[in-house]
Amino acid sequence: MSVIARPRFSGYLKSLRYLWQRQHSTTVDSTRTKQENLEARQREVMARGLPKRKRIKGVSQIFLIASGKGGVGKSTTAVNLATALKIIEPKKSIGLLDADVFGPSVPLMMNIHESPVLNQDNLMEPLVNYGVKCMSMGFLIDEKSPVVWRGLMVMSALDKLVNQVAWGPLDYLVIDTPPGTGDTHLSLIQTLFIAGALLVTTPQKVALEVTRRGANMFKKLNIPVAGIVENMSSVTCPKCMTEVPLFGNATLSLAKELDVDILQKVPMHESIAESSDSGKPIVLVAPKSRQAETYRELAERVVAFLNKQEINEE
Ligand SMILES: Nc1ncnc2c1ncn2[C@@H]1O[C@H](COP(=O)(O)OP(=O)(O)OP(=O)(O)O)[C@@H](O)[C@H]1O
Ligand SMILES: [Mg+2]
Numbered sequence: 468m469s470v471i472a473r474p475r476f477s478g479y480l481k482s483l484r485y486l487w488q489r490q491h492s493t494t495v496d497s498t499r500t501k502q503e504n505l506e507a508r509q510r511e512v513m514a515r516g517l518p519k520r521k522r523i524k525g526v527s528q529i530f531l532i533a534s535g536k537g538g539v540g541k542s543t544t545a546v547n548l549a550t551a552l553k554i555i556e557p558k559k560s561i562g563l564l565d566a567d568v569f570g571p572s573v574p575l576m577m578n579i580h581e582s583p584v585l586n587q588d589n590l591m592e593p594l595v596n597y598g599v600k601c602m603s604m605g606f607l608i609d610e611k612s613p614v615v616w617r618g619l620m621v622m623s624a625l626d627k628l629v630n631q632v633a634w635g636p637l638d639y640l641v642i643d644t645p646p647g648t649g650d651t652h653l654s655l656i657q658t659l660f661i662a663g664a665l666l667v668t669t670p671q672k673v674a675l676e677v678t679r680r681g682a683n684m685f686k687k688l689n690i691p692v693a694g695i696v697e698n699m700s701s702v703t704c705p706k707c708m709t710e711v712p713l714f715g716n717a718t719l720s721l722a723k724e725l726d727v728d729i730l731q732k733v734p735m736h737e738s739i740a741e742s743s744d745s746g747k748p749i750v751l752v753a754p755k756s757r758q759a760e761t762y763r764e765l766a767e768r769v770v771a772f773l774n775k776q777e778i779n780e781e
Contacts, residue, residue, distance in 0.1 A: 520660050522779040525635015526562070528662040529642060530773065531655065531690070535677020537646035540698035540733070541667045542572035543743050544765075545643035548665075550748045551759075551766035552639055553598040559638040562593065564628060565603035566655065567645040568621050569614050574605035578746025582606055583632075590633040597751055602632050618650055625654055639773065647677075648684045656688050662776040663693040665730065665769065668721075670700050670714040675721050682725045693772040694730035695722055696765065701734045703757075710734055730772075731765040734758075 499507070523529070532545040542565075549563040565573035574580055577599070583591040583606055593600035604624060608614065616624070634640060645651055655661065664685045668678040678695070685692050697718045701710045713735070722729050733739070736758050742749040750759045 519658075521658060522660050523629065523634055523637075523640065526637045526640050527778045527780075528638065528773050528776060529640045529659055530693070530769065531642050531644055531652075531661055531664040532667060533644045533648075533652060533664055533681055533685075534646065534667040534674070535648060535679075535681045536668065536674040539646075539667050539669045539674055540696075541646070542567070542576060542643050543739060544665070544667050544696055544698065544733070545641050546573065546576040546743065547739075547748045547750050547762040548766055548769060549599045549639075549641045550597050551750045551762045552641070552770070554750060554754075555763055555766050556638070556770065557598075560600070560636055561598070562600040562602075562634055562637045562640040564632075564640060564642045565601070565605065566625060566628065566642050566651055568604045568616070568624050568628075568651070569645060571603045571605035573601055573603040573643065574610065575746060576743050576748070577601050579603075579606065580610070586633055588633070590631055591627075592633050597748070600634065600637065602628050602634075604628065621650065622654055625651060629655075629659065648681050652681075652684065656685075656690055660777070660779060661690045662773055662778075663691045663769075665693050665696060666727075667696045667698055668718065669698055670716075670718045672717060675717055679721060679725070682727065686725075691772075691776060692725070692727050693769060694728040695725075697729055697732045699735040700732045703734050703736050705737075708757075730768045731761060733761055733765075 532541050532548070534541050545563060549561050552559070553561045563573060563577070565571045577596050579594045579596050579601055581594055583594055583602070586592055591602065593602045594606060595601070604614065642655065644655070666678050666681055668674045682692055695718060700714065700718070701712045703709070704711055718729060738753060738756065739749050739758055742752045745752070749756065750762045753759055
């Protein structure tokens with residue numbers, strides 16, 4: 468069997484090699500030096516470029532919430548920002564995409580536990596709560612079952628959450644991303660027109676180091692960075708309500724180094740954690756609280772930033 472298969476296999480390899488060379492080879496010009504030929508090859512590869520960035524039909528602006536470290540408050544920020552945007556801009560339509568395929572938080576934090584239905588165009592209808600259109604991997608799988616997937620499956624799930632959902636019309640689509648600067652971020656950045664990114668960090672050195680990496684990734688890939696949210700930077704004394712700083716002001720040094728603003732400082736407060744856990748964001752559960760005001764201010768600053776960015780008219 469293997470004797471018969473071998474010649475066929477080598478023929479197959481030859482044709483593969485031929486096809487690859489046809490697609491990838493740059494004509495080597497003997498009048499040029501090796502270096503010049505190499506540079507010509509690099510120019511050719513660059514011209515072929517990254518995958519084309521697409522727009523989501525009917526979505527005006529996409530805004531990413533990211534950070535290097537896990538557990539710094541990205542999802543809390545994304546959920547409160549999306550609901551605060553709806554409060555300060557009630558006529559605008561807001562979406563929230565949970566791009567954390569392995570650890571979705573939006574079902575719990577937005578108190579949505581149903582499954583989406585398909586419309587006549589075979590697109591999933593986002594589930595709406597508090598006036599925000601939401602989509603999450605958590606709506607599609609059993610909440611208790613672990614997601615044990617390899618990279619390609621994650622990419623295809625992400626593609627479904629982005630492109631097979633009836634998002635439009637939306638003014639702002641907030642995307643909550645998983646920790647790190649991995650495949651999910653690259654895939655979103657390379658395939659979508661992102662109006663801006665918000666970096667969430669806690670003020671500890673370990674978190675700031677990775678935030679720097681995240682910021683540099685966005686800068687390299689030409690995604691405007693709206694600024695930094697310094698989360699859990701201080702704790703509010705429950706008796707006298709004084710803000711007690713927990714760490715130094717290293718976030719400010721990083722913001723200066725990156726040339727971005729600290730858009731908001733969010734103190735650590737049990738009401739924020741409790742409201743997230745109960746599925747009702749603090750901006751709704753205690754709208755008059757200092758914490759809610761903090762998120763509304765953040766939303767106003769994000770809108771001011773997005774007003775200066777390109778809008779998708781499609
Ligand atoms: N300002 C805050 N005050 C009190 N608790 C907070 C605050 N911000 C976030 N938390 C709590 O910290 C925990 C982690 O927050 P969250 O899930 O938003 O982080 P994350 O960065 O999205 O995590 P992951 O990287 O796992 O996705 C949650 O229990 C949340 O309620
Ligand atoms: Mg999260």
